[in-house]
Amino acid sequence: MAINKHKNILDYTLQSLLRRKFKNTGIILVFTFIIFAVSSIILLSYSLKKEAGMLLKYSPEIIVQKILAGRHELISTKIKNEIMGIPGVSKVEPRYWGYYYDSGVRANYTIIGIGVSGIENNRLIKGRMPSANEKNAAAIGREIADARIIKKDIGDSLNLQNSEGRWMEFKIVGIFESDSEILTADLIIISESAFKSLVGMPEDTATDLAVRVANETEIPTAARKIKELFPYSRPILRDEVIRTYDAVFGWRSGLILAMFAGALAAFIILAWDKATGLSAEEKQEIGILKAIGWETSDILEMKFWEGLVISLTSFMCGLILAYLHIFLLDGFLFAPALKGWSVIYPHFNLAPFIDFYQIAILMAITVLPYIASTIIPSWKASITDPDTVMRG
Amino acid sequence: MRKSTAFFIFITANLAVMAALYIHSLTAVSKHPVFKKEIKEIAEKLRLTDLVLSTDARYTRHPSQADLFSAFQDFPGSIEHFPTGSVIPPPDFSYMRTEIRIYGN
Amino acid sequence: MIKTENITKDFNKGMRDEVTAVKDVSIEINKGDFAVLKGPSGSGKTTLLSLIGCMSRPTSGRVLVENRDVSRLPERFMTKVRRNTFGFIFQQFHLIKGLTVSDNVMLPLYPTDITPSELRKRAEDILNTLGMSDRKKFQVQKLSGGEQQRTAIARALINNPAIILADEPTAHLDTHLSEEFLSIMRNLQQQGKTIVIATHDPLVYEKEYVNLYIEMRDGMVRGAGRKH
Numbered sequence: 001m002a003i004n005k006h007k008n009i010l011d012y013t014l015q016s017l018l019r020r021k022f023k024n025t026g027i028i029l030v031f032t033f034i035i036f037a038v039s040s041i042i043l044l045s046y047s048l049k050k051e052a053g054m055l056l057k058y059s060p061e062i063i064v065q066k067i068l069a070g071r072h073e074l075i076s077t078k079i080k081n082e083i084m085g086i087p088g089v090s091k092v093e094p095r096y097w098g099y100y101y102d103s104g105v106r107a108n109y110t111i112i113g114i115g116v117s118g119i120e121n122n123r124l125i126k127g128r129m130p131s132a133n134e135k136n137a138a139a140i141g142r143e144i145a146d147a148r149i150i151k152k153d154i155g156d157s158l159n160l161q162n163s164e165g166r167w168m169e170f171k172i173v174g175i176f177e178s179d180s181e182i183l184t185a186d187l188i189i190i191s192e193s194a195f196k197s198l199v200g201m202p203e204d205t206a207t208d209l210a211v212r213v214a215n216e217t218e219i220p221t222a223a224r225k226i227k228e229l230f231p232y233s234r235p236i237l238r239d240e241v242i243r244t245y246d247a248v249f250g251w252r253s254g255l256i257l258a259m260f261a262g263a264l265a266a267f268i269i270l271a272w273d274k275a276t277g278l279s280a281e282e283k284q285e286i287g288i289l290k291a292i293g294w295e296t297s298d299i300l301e302m303k304f305w306e307g308l309v310i311s312l313t314s315f316m317c318g319l320i321l322a323y324l325h326i327f328l329l330d331g332f333l334f335a336p337a338l339k340g341w342s343v344i345y346p347h348f349n350l351a352p353f354i355d356f357y358q359i360a361i362l363m364a365i366t367v368l369p370y371i372a373s374t375i376i377p378s379w380k381a382s383i384t385d386p387d388t389v390m391r392g
Numbered sequence: 393m394r395k396s397t398a399f400f401i402f403i404t405a406n407l408a409v410m411a412a413l414y415i416h417s418l419t420a421v422s423k424h425p426v427f428k429k430e431i432k433e434i435a436e437k438l439r440l441t442d443l444v445l446s447t448d449a450r451y452t453r454h455p456s457q458a459d460l461f462s463a464f465q466d467f468p469g470s471i472e473h474f475p476t477g478s479v480i481p482p483p484d485f486s487y488m489r490t491e492i493r494i495y496g497n
Numbered sequence: 498m499i500k501t502e503n504i505t506k507d508f509n510k511g512m513r514d515e516v517t518a519v520k521d522v523s524i525e526i527n528k529g530d531f532a533v534l535k536g537p538s539g540s541g542k543t544t545l546l547s548l549i550g551c552m553s554r555p556t557s558g559r560v561l562v563e564n565r566d567v568s569r570l571p572e573r574f575m576t577k578v579r580r581n582t583f584g585f586i587f588q589q590f591h592l593i594k595g596l597t598v599s600d601n602v603m604l605p606l607y608p609t610d611i612t613p614s615e616l617r618k619r620a621e622d623i624l625n626t627l628g629m630s631d632r633k634k635f636q637v638q639k640l641s642g643g644e645q646q647r648t649a650i651a652r653a654l655i656n657n658p659a660i661i662l663a664d665e666p667t668a669h670l671d672t673h674l675s676e677e678f679l680s681i682m683r684n685l686q687q688q689g690k691t692i693v694i695a696t697h698d699p700l701v702y703e704k705e706y707v708n709l710y711i712e713m714r715d716g717m718v719r720g721a722g723r724k725h
């Protein structure tokens with residue numbers, strides 16, 4: 001084993017890279033940034049996908065919406081019993097929810113009316129949930145509490161305008177802790193009856209129905225049955241809910257593609273610049289090395305090291321920075337893309353799930369092509385006879 | 393020191409940082425609220441179906457509940473005025489079987 | 498030591514700009530010779546030198562180095578012969594800019610299994626004998642012409658070659674520096690090395706210790722002669 005020989009060639013490669021300090025640090029910076037951007041997307045989307053999968057597996061097995069003339073419509077609660085009759089269905093509960101636009105901070109809240117919440121002594125809630133028939137109690141998301149200049153706290157009041165224009169006053173009895181923000185940031189929870197009078201919802205209607213099916217395998221059959229009984233309905237399966245999030249954070253989603261496109265373009269430009277030939281100076285240098293006794297394979301080894309040093313350095317730094325960015329700095333650079341025009345949004349505290357498969361693919365599609373694009377153009381220069389350097 | 397040695401040290405240091413981050417990820421994941429029964433309780437008892445990722449449009453606040461309401465807003469070809477709308481795809485409605493059937497004679 | 502048998506070198510064969518740079522050349526250079534390839538510009542000196550030095554292959558004919566036909570060797574072996582037998586001093590020096598003097602000198606031996614400390618010691622010894630040790634940390638492009646050439650000489654000597662080939666070494670030097678170069682070469686010859694210099698500078702070929710003249714014109718040997 002000629003370890004020294006390989007280390008010598010690497011020594012020379014590094015020496016040689018240092019000679020063009022500006023150019024090479026420039027390349028490393030751009031490359032690192034590309035890896036950083038792409039890995040940030042990978043880490044962010046994978047983590048959100050996993051979290052969605054974990055949290056939403058507790059959501060109702062089926063949500064039944066009513067569709068009227070192609071629009072979501074309030075559903076009659078009277079069909080409850082009929083749905084209960086479907087084999088496998090263990091519970092049918094109306095859901096009361098909607099949106100409330102707060103012109104004061106120009107934000108949209110999600111407002112939910114609940115019956116008996118069944119949530120007690122939950123450490124992620126400071127205070128408590130409103131009880132079933134409480135007329136003027138509300139539990140609110142952390143971000144709503146913090147949205148105004150004067151932060152709201154338990155005991156403060158929250159005024160909402162009802163459908164007739166009158167103000168209804170709610171006392172804040174609970175605030176969701178920030179650890180639950182990914183689910184609760186914009187929620188206002190009030191009692192079912194308060195919700196109905198706030199929005200002026202007709203009797204015997206609900207926003208939609210949550211259907212519980214105890215046995216996993218019976219869900220699709222139950223959904224089909226619901227659709228048959230009530231052709232105007234749209235049953236949404238829990239699986240679909242989870243799949244929606246898989247799609248949002250999957251490779252092909254607009255979010256991922258949009259961010260990839262830029263990074264990919266930059267990478268291609270970088271590799272293209274490499275692959276489209278050597279400068280006269282580099283060619284001359286290869287000729288000199290050959291003339292003084294380097295073999296073709298030595299030159300190619302040097303070029304291999306060159307590609308490896310730059311791409312591996314960039315890859316590792318980019319990946320490390322991406323991890324810090326997404327999981328320790330809350331993805332502050334990318335979060336705006338998700339937030340859009342939102343006024344209220346959660347402060348991500350993402351669980352650092354890592355998808356090694358995607359990271360490995362990223363490595364394969366960046367490090368390897370870069371090394372190739374370093375070696376291939378020097379191939380030709382390295383196999384020509386060195387006598388060309390004797391002149392000129 | 394030989395430059396090659398310095399390079400190997402640098403790579404090893406990077407690997408060490410990555411290993412440390414991996415350990416961080418393992419511990420952070422295991423301690424993360426997403427695994428707490430309290431948050432599961434909230435999701436279950438409030439019958440929540442969506443994550444709060446964005447609050448600028450109905451179909452980005454509740455992508456899984458996004459429906460056919462609001463004048464074509466969810467139609468794939470619709471002109472979008474919310475930035476997140478271009479980023480969150482519309483759900484698949486194909487199971488609804490509301491296609492138009494035209495029969496000839 | 499080196500023998501060529503009827504070597505010819507064509508460039509751009511079959512094309513409109515075909516040239517025969519070297520034509521039917523048979524020469525013999527012995528160990529310890531101080532040989533001069535003499536002739537006007539364009540006469541084929543550089544081409545012949547590169548053929549002798551295993552930098553290119555003849556179109557026809559054979560090149561024998563120590564009785565071994567090298568003209569048909571595979572590339573790898575040709576490189577080995579080149580690295581183990583020859584030291585080149587190019588007309589333009591061909592030092593690598595941005596590297597220090599000692600790095601340039603060590604360059605030929607990087608792709609061998611030598612340890613860096615040994616390599617550095619060798620380079621230092623050679624630079625010492627050439628009076629360049631105080632320049633070893635200088636970047637080559639900051640040196641004077643004479644110093645650059647001495648760096649190039651040192652680089653040619655690092656592999657302890659039996660034969661030194663120099664192409665127009667005095668073309669860029671004033672008389673004083675040319676004399677200095679020649680005395681270095683003379684020294685090396687006295688240490689038993691074979692010297693081959695391509696030149697049209699009388700200062701070189703009029704030296705009394707030059708013992709082999711090969712005169713070229715239009716790619717052909719016009720005359721060759723030995724002294725002593």
Ligand SMILES: Nc1ncnc2c1ncn2[C@@H]1O[C@H](COP(=O)(O)OP(=O)(O)O)[C@@H](O)[C@H]1O
Nearest residue numbers: 508516517518537538539540541542543544545
């Ligand atoms: N690579 C090449 N391609 C085409 N012609 C060449 C090449 N190398 C040398 N020649 C031609 O061969 C002839 C001899 O050149 P050269 O050996 O450089 O002569 P000298 O060194 O004596 O000046 C010249 O006419 C030159 O133009």
Ligand SMILES: [Mg+2]
Nearest residue numbers: 542543664665
């Ligand atoms: Mg010449």
